[in-house]
Amino acid sequence: MSHGGSAPPGLASSGPREVSMSIPVAPEMEIVATAQVSALGEYIALGRDKIDEVKLALVEACINAFEHAGCRDEQLHLTFRLGREPAGREWLEVEVLDRGRGFDHASVGAPSLENNLASHRKRGWGLQIIKSLMDEVEISSGEWGTRILMRKYK
Amino acid sequence: MSESCKVSSERRGDVALLWTDGYINNQGGEEIAREAYSHLEQGARALVLNLEKTRIVNSIGISILIEVLERVMDRKGALAFCGLTPTIDKTFRIMGLAQYARIYTSQDEAIRGVSAPTA
Numbered sequence: 588m589s590h591g592g593s594a595p596p597g598l599a600s601s602g603p604r605e606v607s608m609s610i611p612v613a614p615e616m617e618i619v620a621t622a623q624v625s626a627l628g629e630y631i632a633l634g635r636d637k638i639d640e641v642k643l644a645l646v647e648a649c650i651n652a653f654e655h656a657g658c659r660d661e662q663l664h665l666t667f668r669l670g671r672e673p674a675g676r677e678w679l680e681v682e683v684l685d686r687g688r689g690f691d692h693a694s695v696g697a698p699s700l701e702n703n704l705a706s707h708r709k710r711g712w713g714l715q716i717i718k719s720l721m722d723e724v725e726i727s728s729g730e731w732g733t734r735i736l737m738r739k740y741k
Numbered sequence: 742m743s744e745s746c747k748v749s750s751e752r753r754g755d756v757a758l759l760w761t762d763g764y765i766n767n768q769g770g771e772e773i774a775r776e777a778y779s780h781l782e783q784g785a786r787a788l789v790l791n792l793e794k795t796r797i798v799n800s801i802g803i804s805i806l807i808e809v810l811e812r813v814m815d816r817k818g819a820l821a822f823c824g825l826t827p828t829i830d831k832t833f834r835i836m837g838l839a840q841y842a843r844i845y846t847s848q849d850e851a852i853r854g855v856s857a858p859t860a
Contacts, residue, residue, distance in 0.1 A: 615766070617799075618797075621797070636827045639797070639826055639827070639828035640828050640831075642796075642797060643798075643799070643828055643832065646797060646799050647799065647800055650766075650799055698836075700807065700837040700838060700840070700841070701837070703804075704810075704811055704814075704841070710800065710801070710804050712800040712803065712836060713800050715835065716800055716835065716836075719832075720828070720831070720832070
């Protein structure tokens with residue numbers, strides 16, 4: 588049986604490589620998802636600190652969805668992509684899709700620790716952490732749910 | 742699979758030293774808070790949290806650490822962190838935690854930093 592070509596396709600070939608998975612809305616499932624980030628990050632030698640940043644951003648995206656999205660299918664749909672820019676820079680991208688009620692992300696204000704200390708509410712840091720740790724973040728939301736797309740360059 | 746955070750502690754003078762091991766989420770944060778409040782009730786003036794065996798602290802865990810910080814500040818005490826990964830360090834600084842709690846590289850530095858000066 589012929590497989591064609593002399594080597595398996597690598598990242599040098601064009602187009603992203605992707606892995607998809609769904610996780611149930613359940614405690615600590617976000618940690619299951621971070622294993623993919625470790626594996627794919629190591630695959631492109633992203634570096635431990637950058638891998639940790641992607642893992643934390645993913646954890647925040649997952650727990651935001653677990654808590655607020657109201658996922659109709661009780662699942663989060665995750666896609667991990669590896670790619671390379673024309674200039675040669677490699678990247679790891681994570682897409683977190685929920686089929687929940689959606690939200691107006693433009694109306695989410697920047698949190699402040701000063702306000703946290705003065706009030707009972709200490710939360711609301713998820714999006715800020717994601718935006719600060721990732722190189723690019725794109726959020727789209729509607730009645731169909733919410734999609735967070737975040738990318739880290741090597 | 743469980744990534745639950747284990748917390749251990751000991752008292753050194755008026756400083757309580759807490760070590761975490763694992764993922765700090767709501768359960769991990771609550772475990773830290775229980776241990777921290779117990780030391781504060783027993784008279785500890787300062788807390789040092791050594792996170793060298795923790796690689797992820799999520800925002801729920803951090804919100805509980807902010808409550809601990811608030812309790813320490815109410816008592817005019819001090820809270821210090823050490824052993825942070827670069828990502829946790831960066832996250833704490835993004836949130837402005839470094840303005841209220843001290844961040845040290847090593848445990849010894851942290852203990853020295855929060856210890857009351859001797860006359």
